Amino acid sequence: KDLLEANRALARENNGLLKDKGIRSVDFLGSVGSGKTLLIQRLSERLMDRGMRVGAVTGDVSGDDDMRRLSAIGIPVANVNTGKECHLDAHLAEHALEDLPLDDLDVVFFENVGNLVCPADFPIGADRRVVVISVTEGDDMIRKHPMIFMESDVIVINKTDLAPVMEVDLALLQGDAGRVRPDAPCILTDAKRGGGIDDLMEALGLQG
Amino acid sequence: KDLLEANRALARENNGLLKDKGIRSVDFLGSVGSGKTLLIQRLSERLMDRGMRVGAVTGDVSGDDDMRRLSAIGIPVANVNTGKECHLDAHLAEHALEDLPLDDLDVVFFENVGNLVCPADFPIGADRRVVVISVTEGDDMIRKHPMIFMESDVIVINKTDLAPVMEVDLALLQGDAGRVRPDAPCILTDAKRGGGIDDLMEALGLQG
Numbered sequence: 001k002d003l004l005e006a007n008r009a010l011a012r013e014n015n016g017l018l019k020d021k022g023i024r025s026v027d028f029l030g031s032v033g034s035g036k037t038l039l040i041q042r043l044s045e046r047l048m049d050r051g052m053r054v055g056a057v058t059g060d061v062s063g064d065d066d067m068r069r070l071s072a073i074g075i076p077v078a079n080v081n082t083g084k085e086c087h088l089d090a091h092l093a094e095h096a097l098e099d100l101p102l103d104d105l106d107v108v109f110f111e112n113v114g115n116l117v118c119p120a121d122f123p124i125g126a127d128r129r130v131v132v133i134s135v136t137e138g139d140d141m142i143r144k145h146p147m148i149f150m151e152s153d154v155i156v157i158n159k160t161d162l163a164p165v166m167e168v169d170l171a172l173l174q175g176d177a178g179r180v181r182p183d184a185p186c187i188l189t190d191a192k193r194g195g196g197i198d199d200l201m202e203a204l205g206l207q208g
Numbered sequence: 209k210d211l212l213e214a215n216r217a218l219a220r221e222n223n224g225l226l227k228d229k230g231i232r233s234v235d236f237l238g239s240v241g242s243g244k245t246l247l248i249q250r251l252s253e254r255l256m257d258r259g260m261r262v263g264a265v266t267g268d269v270s271g272d273d274d275m276r277r278l279s280a281i282g283i284p285v286a287n288v289n290t291g292k293e294c295h296l297d298a299h300l301a302e303h304a305l306e307d308l309p310l311d312d313l314d315v316v317f318f319e320n321v322g323n324l325v326c327p328a329d330f331p332i333g334a335d336r337r338v339v340v341i342s343v344t345e346g347d348d349m350i351r352k353h354p355m356i357f358m359e360s361d362v363i364v365i366n367k368t369d370l371a372p373v374m375e376v377d378l379a380l381l382q383g384d385a386g387r388v389r390p391d392a393p394c395i396l397t398d399a400k401r402g403g404g405i406d407d408l409m410e411a412l413g414l415q416g
């Protein structure tokens with residue numbers, strides 16, 4: 001479809017702009033409430049400890065909740081409301097980037113709308129796409145939404161601290177991840193306590 | 209838009225068919241893994257205990273996981289795969305109903321695709337729409353997705369057993385529900401243990 005190709009072309013332009021500025025970027029996708037914002041917060045804190053300058057773009061259907069949470073840790077954040085659209089697109093991302101001090105950033109994190117279906121066909125121009133799901137959703141999320149995982153560069157299974165109380169077998173999820181997307185690292189995290197954040201940093205190519 | 213109006217017209221036809229057969233119906237919407245299937249299972253068990261005959265339509269992007277889980281409790285189930293579409297529509301629902309023994313049913317439960325954005329504009333013809341979210345997603349889901357809650361007849365906050373470990377304040381969620389949709393009962397449930405199921409039955413008009 002022409003719309004999809006136009007979006008991909010603009011996504012390539014966004015990526016070109018970020019690379020010209022020497023900025024590494026990640027697009028966080030995933031289910032509603034899976035832990036995208038908290039993971040971005042943890043990664044940002046770790047990067048800032050190492051003297052790296054981080055910025056973020058938060059996308060939601062409505063509101064600026066995530067923008068406020070991330071601003072509170074001291075990073076510049078641009079907010080995007082998508083209205084009826086169930087995913088960020090390259091055009092919205094391009095406008096958001098205009099509101100960030102790109103000359104003074106090393107890393108930009110995008111947080112996509114919580115949705116395991118719509119964002120699959122709409123890259124926005126980040127170096128990598130990460131899909132975050134959490135054990136509190138059960139153990140069948142990957143099998144039920146293959147397309148978004150097939151598009152991912154890293155798969156994150158979050159809230160591992162709650163796997164026992166949910167009676168969810170992490171090995172099942174890891175097996176599904178390995179089958180649908182063998183080339184993507186599958187990282188287990190507990191964003192609340194910081195578990196797995198170093199592994200995620202490494203998988204995202206952000207170590208040092 | 210013409211597509212939306214055509215869908216609404218077909219939804220009215222679906223509802224007409226169900227009413228002609230003396231069948232009461234509910235469309236379960238909600239976030240991925242919020243507990244829609246388990247709630248349908250609990251409600252079905254309770255209805256069957258009272259001699260009512262229940263059927264279900266399960267909609268997912270891919271797979272028949274929910275169909276198999278509900279078939280296992282002994283009710284007829286029709287499965288629908290929506291592919292790239294992020295919501296059930298009246299056309300898919302109409303075809304699914306052709307696969308159920310409508311002359312021998314009293315209640316039909318539809319389970320929509322897990323998504324808090326797309327299904328809002330696409331009624332499928334059930335008497336009532338129920339939106340199910342769970343405390344493991346945090347406490348801001350209602351504020352972030354107002355449109356789907358504005359369309360709901362009942363709001364369910366599930367997995368209340370996990371509110372303490374999530375440190376989620378149920379009163380916050382209940383307050384948001386009351387503000388966005390004052391006319392809809394807001395029901396707290398623990399689908400795992402059956403908590404709140406009788407309240408939900410009553411809110412759905414299914415008591416006796």
Ligand SMILES: Nc1nc2c(ncn2[C@@H]2O[C@H](COP(=O)(O)OP(=O)(O)OP(=O)(O)O)[C@@H](O)[C@H]2O)c(=O)[nH]1
Binds near residue numbers: 030033189191344346
């Ligand atoms: N126990 C536990 N809770 C977590 C973890 N990660 C996130 N949470 C909690 O889960 C809820 C949702 O986390 P968020 O970071 O807002 O998730 P999100 O994916 O950004 O949510 P949306 O942007 O609204 O889709 C919050 O209450 C977090 O504190 C985790 O690893 N363990």
Ligand SMILES: Nc1nc2c(ncn2[C@@H]2O[C@H](COP(=O)(O)OP(=O)(O)OP(=O)(O)O)[C@@H](O)[C@H]2O)c(=O)[nH]1
Binds near residue numbers: 397400
């Ligand atoms: N602790 C707890 N777990 C629950 C509750 N309700 C559902 N679960 C669990 O949550 C997971 C998801 O439940 P499902 O019934 O599959 O949720 P769903 O909304 O149908 O999921 P999708 O159809 O895939 O979007 C499963 O592991 C359930 O056992 C609850 O009230 N408390």
Ligand SMILES: [Mg+2]
Binds near residue numbers: 036038066
């Ligand atoms: Mg968020």
Ligand SMILES: [Mg+2]
Binds near residue numbers: 245246319
């Ligand atoms: Mg289900």
